Amino acid sequence: MLPLWDYALAVYKLPGVKDRLLALQDRHRLDVVHILWCLWAGRYGFSLSPEERIEVLKSTRDMAFQATQPLRAVRKFLSGPRPGFPQEDIKSLREDVLRLEIKSEELALRRLDQTTQEAADEPPADHGDMIARATLLFDSARAYADTPLVIG
DSSP states (O other): OOHHHHHHHHTTTTTTHHHHHHHHHHTTTTOOHHHHHHHHHHTTTOOOHHHHHHHHHTTTTHHIIIHHHHHHHHHHHHSSSOTSHHHHHHHHHHHHHHHHHHHHHHHHHHHHHHHHHHHOOOOOTOOOHHHHHHHHHHHHHHHHSSSSSOOO
16 A cells, blocks of 8 residues: 555646646645545545544644645745746745645645544455545545634
8 A cells, every 4th residue: 555645646647637636626625635635545445434534634624724725825826927026036936835835735645644544444455445435535525625614
């Protein structure tokens, strides 16, 4: 079994996957990190109760809201022309922010891997019905994404 971070890197590189993941992220307001987790956990047969699925997803919520999403917003801001600033400097800054955004996603994926393995039963050797499991996880992640964030 590949660790989630390694799985995510391998899957993200496949032709067309990046665009599909970003479209799902935009359409369902889900973080690509959570989509990759759904695919990974479904692929390797992790069985989680509804409560366990929510706890696993909650384990990365602060990272997403306090680091990944703000970094993504800065990176997108830097994607357009910034009059009065040298474009080479803006491009360099954007690349630096992208590296930080990817690092925050790596941390979240490693945390999801850890909390999943702590919460779930041992995956079955045959992995069972991967698509059904991934769909169930995706539905849970989508429902979780719709819950209001309480800051406090």
